[in-house]
Amino acid sequence: MLEFKNVTKQYHSGVFGTYITKAVDSVSFSIDANERIGLLxxxxxxxxTIARLATKLLYPSKGNIVFNGNDINRMSAGEIKEYRRDVQIVFQNPQQIFNPRMKLYDTIAEPLRLYKLTKCPKEEKEKIDEYMSMFGLTDDILSRYPKEISGGQAQRIAIMRIIMLEPKLIIADEPTTMLDVSVQAQILRLLQNIMDVNKTALLFVSHDLDVIRAMCQKIIVMKDGRILEINTTEEVFEHPKDEYTKFLVGKTNLYNVQSVFTA
Amino acid sequence: MxxxxxxxxxxxxxxxxxxxxxxxxxxxxxxxxxxxxxxxxxxxxxxxxxxxxxxxxxxxxxxxxxxxxxxxxxxxxxxxxxxxxxxxxxxxxxxxxxxxxxxxxxxxxxxxxxxxxxxxxxxxxxxxxxxxxxxxxxxxxxxxxxxxxxxxxxxxxxxxxxxxxxxxxxxxxxxxxxxxxxxxxxxxxxxxxxxxxxxxxxxxxxxxxxxxxxxxxxxxxxxDRIAIMYAGEVVEHGETKQVLQKPQHPYTKGIISALPQNGFKAIEGFSPALTEIPSGCRFHPRCPNATCECTVQHPELQKINEPNHVSRCLYAGV
Amino acid sequence: MNNKLDGFRHFCRRNSLFVIGSISVILILFTMTVGPSLCTHDPNAVKYSEKCISPCAEYPFGTDFSGRCVLCRVIYGAHISIGVALVVVVVGAFIGVTVGIVAGYAGGAVDSILMRLVEIMLSFPGTIFALAVLGTLGNGTINQIIALTVVRWAHYARLARGETLTVMNSDYIQAAQAIGNSRLRIIVSYIFPNIIGQIIVIATLSIGPVILAGAALSYLGLGAQIPSPEWGLMINGGKEYIRQAPWITLAPGMAAVLTVFAFNLLGEGIGDMIDPRLKEKAEAD
CATH class of the missing domain: 3.40.50.300 (P-loop containing nucleotide triphosphate hydrolases)
Structure with missing residues (x-):
């Protein structure tokens, strides 16, 4: 569905732009529909950077990013709007991704209004209420401002806002690093349920091996802008090929809160 | 020691x-x-x-x-x-x-x-x-x-x-x-x-x-020792090994099984804001085993069989 | 009810600068609008028999060299002096914010061109630049407004651009893009509401200096013309009588000082009130 073909993103620095830093260096991989891939x-x-390239927040210096046969950087305005709807991103800092001057109701209604998914304010309210209860959120949040809610609530709303658009691919950029363990579990559960129900594909970006292991079927291991290894989760954990992967996997076994509740 | x-x-x-x-x-x-x-x-x-x-x-x-x-x-x-x-x-x-x-x-x-x-x-x-x-x-x-x-x-x-x-x-x-x-x-x-x-x-x-x-x-x-805090109080306190391997308080059990390697079973609901502390046991709205008594009676830290292991739950050690 | 009162008290205590500033500004604006109808004397009625009378019950601020009531003239003059400043600040801020947001949002060549223009405007000393503009356009209140606006807008443009760049770096702009907002929508409902607070603070703070600049131009004879009771013009007229009748210059001078002070208080107060950093600090604890 989404394919990276030899994508490079480089930055120029120095007075004459003579220093080149490659944030992403000829990266190729693809995501199929209903596939869950971890980027480690x-x-x-x-x-x-890859997450931002895929959502058109950044443009590649070289290479193509192709979505269902269309290069995403050569799309017409209409196609771009369609693409933005199909591919959605969940950010790392849930408390900083909402407009601080906008009430949460308007923030939540924004995607509905942008894509004209509801016909009248009443229908909009009904739809929002329906999603709110689905996501275990209470109505009193709607009249608040973003800074008046907790990180866990903010991330739920962020995910809810995205799900309303019924995307084909969700890119999650470290969605739980800023959250507490118990909230992390709630958010990951939520994402899993959505994947199961809506048959959405997922690109899960994280540095946390345990989280990726639990969420994804396939893992891409990256270091210094290059892909070291792409393999199924089991293979990566059981038989890591690359030295760096071995090093990372080795570390997980070092601390392992083994509890009687694993069963 | x-x-x-x-x-x-x-x-x-x-x-x-x-x-x-x-x-x-x-x-x-x-x-x-x-x-x-x-x-x-x-x-x-x-x-x-x-x-x-x-x-x-x-x-x-x-x-x-x-x-x-x-x-x-x-x-x-x-x-x-x-x-x-x-x-x-x-x-x-x-x-x-x-x-x-x-x-x-x-x-x-x-x-x-x-x-x-x-x-x-x-x-x-x-x-x-x-x-x-x-x-x-x-x-x-x-x-x-x-x-x-x-x-x-x-x-x-x-x-x-x-x-x-x-x-x-x-x-x-x-x-x-x-x-x-x-x-x-x-x-x-x-x-x-x-x-x-x-x-x-x-x-x-x-x-x-x-x-x-x-x-x-x-x-x-x-x-060496762990104290678990929830909504401003210590709810469980004991030696690290004991707390992690035999957690007593339902909240501790909850967060341990919420770890990804334990299959991230989430605890329902959100931690209460310090401005709206629930009555009785502070954890009761989210506790899977809460009873009527939990909603009214605020539990003290109770000793459990192991030395120095305490839990703030009415049903600790039962 | 009691609760509301408590809330109000708390608000006042926390934003004392804002409360004092807004009360003084309201008082000044009230005097400016209602004052003229309470004046018993015509500000321009010349009466040589009563010239240079020192302050008394009939003329609280005395009379000037032509026997006109100084108090009435100061009150009437407020219309011109404060009015000019308000128009200049509002129009200047509008132009400046538009240019600043466009430059900050577009970036690249557009940004460079607009900002070089702003820098050129800022590199002239303000009053001299205004003098030059007035010299080309000719005297008069309207031209004074134009001259001062030409000088001021660049300040707001630079500020608006800086604030826009800060906002552009925030995560919520990226999130807004990712969910499919158009550029116009991002500017209107994301960037503008988040920078307007700072702009209002700076605009309010700059009302004072603009009043003074306007007075200075009039003092030099380039703004309002005789017999208008503009403050700068009054000071200019009274300067020859400063030994015998200091009240002729003192009254408009003090009026200008107090007005500037009031608007500055208000500006500082708004700044304290909306500064998100201060607020966040208080809430994080």
Missing amino acids: GESGCGKS | DSKILIQTDHLYVQFAIPNGKVCAVNDLNLSIKEGEVLCLVGESGCGKSAFGNSILRLLPDNATLQGHIYYYGKDIVRMPEKEFRLLRGKEIACIPQSAATSLNPLIECGKQVDEVYLLHKEKNKSAARKNTLRLFKMLGLPRLPELAGDYPHELSGGMKQRVLVAMGTAAEPKFIVVDEPTKGLDWARKHEVIERIGYMQSMHNSAMLLITHDFSVAELLS
Whole structure:
């Protein structure tokens, strides 16, 4: 469905732009419909850049990103709007992604209004209420401002806003690193349910091996802008090929809160 | 363990004044830490764990009021004059603050910031201080020595900055260190490194430590005892192994099974804001085993069969 | 009810600057609008028999060299002086904010061209630039407004661009793009509401200096013309009598000082009130 073909993103720095830093270096991979892929790497390895390239927040320096046969950077205005609807991103800092001057009701209604999914304010309200209860959120949140809610609530709303658009691919850029363990579990559960019900594809960007292992069928391991290994989750954990992957996988076994509740 | 008690809190309450009233961030806290012991305070954001850390360091903001006592070797530091406390802070009680990105002075070379700690508490001349700093940096596994000591904070990565902060906190070889979320915002590999180094420094000087975190892997690796906090109270307290392997309080059970490696079974609902604390047991709205009695009766910490393991649940040990 | 009162008290205590500032500004605006109808004297009625009378019950601020009531003239003059400043600040801020947002949002060549233009405007000393503009356009209140606006807008443009760049770096702009907002919508409902607070603060703070600049131009004879009771013009007229009748210059001078002070208080107050950093600090604790 979405394919990266030899994509490079480089930045120029220095007075004459003579220094070139490659954030992403000739990366190729593809995501099929209903596939869950994890993008694993430490900070600064270019994994967030990939998430932003795929959502057209950044433009590649070289290479093509193709969505269902269309290069996303050569689309017409109408196609872009369609693409923006099909591919959605969940960000890392849930409390910073909403307009601080907009009430949450308007923030939530925004996608509905942008894509004209509801005909009248009454229908809009009904739809929002329906989703709110589906996501376990209470009505009193709607009249608040973004800074008046907790991180877990904010991330739920962020995901809810995206689900309203029924995207074909969700890109999750470290969606739980800023959250507490118990909230992380809620958000991951939520994402899993959505994947199961809506048959959406997922690109899960994270540095947390345990989270990726639990969420994804396939793992892409990245370091310094390059892809080191693409394999199924089991293979990566049981028989890591690359030295770096071995190092990462080795670390997980070092601390392992083994509890009697695993069963 | 016959070592002396270093820090003891006695019915500690920390309250913050807010526009329409007061919120109680720390409620009736009774904890003690012995010399050389590591106590880990685990809880979600907003449960009052940082407020406790800051109250030991007397770094609470102006709108906070403190009731109860914190004893440091039997002396009450809550009522100690500022002058006297300043002699303790930094030298005997130190802290490693939360956000590595903003806790270092961006305009001073990082080596110099550690030198200053030595100059304040131990050394007289600068070159001796620098020697000590470099030795400490080496122990912390920082690369590119001695050039790195001349770098400004923005030239270092997040993990390196955190290690410089660890150096600043441990330079004076304090008896007690408050470590507030040392691994927040660090990724897997760096987190591991920082934990290793903190553990190493702790065992080197045999300092006692209060480790504040929400990450169980950090707690498991470093701590002797764990106290779990929920909505301003300690709900479970015991030796690390016991708490992690035989958790008693439903909240502890909940967060342990919420870990990804345990299949992230989520606890329903959200932690209550400190302004709207539920009646009875504070956890009852989210507790899977809550009964009628839980909604009215506020449980005390109850002993469980193992030594020193307590849980704030009406049905603890049943 | 009691609760509301408590809330109000709390608000006043926390934003004392804002409350004092807005009360003084309201008082000034009230005097400016209602005052003229309460004046018993015609501000332009010349009566040489009563010239240079020192302040008394009949003429609280005395009379000037032509026997006109100084108090009445100051009150009438407020219309011109404050009115000019308000128009200049509103129009200037509108132009400046538009240019600033466009430059900050578009970036690249557009940004460079617009900002070079702004820098050129800012590199002239303000009053001298205004003098030059007035010299070309000729005297008069309308031209004074145009001259001052030409000088002022660049300040707001630079500020608006800086604020826009800050907002553009926030995560919520990226989120807005990702969900499919158009550029116009991002500018109107994301960037504008988030920078307007800062703009209002700076605009309010700049009302004072603009009043003074307007007075200065009139003092030099380039703004309002005789016999208009514009403050700067009054000071100019009274300067020859400053030994015998200091009240002729003192009254409009004090009026200008007090007005500037009131608007500055209000500006500072708004700034304290909406500064998100201060507020966040208070809430984080």
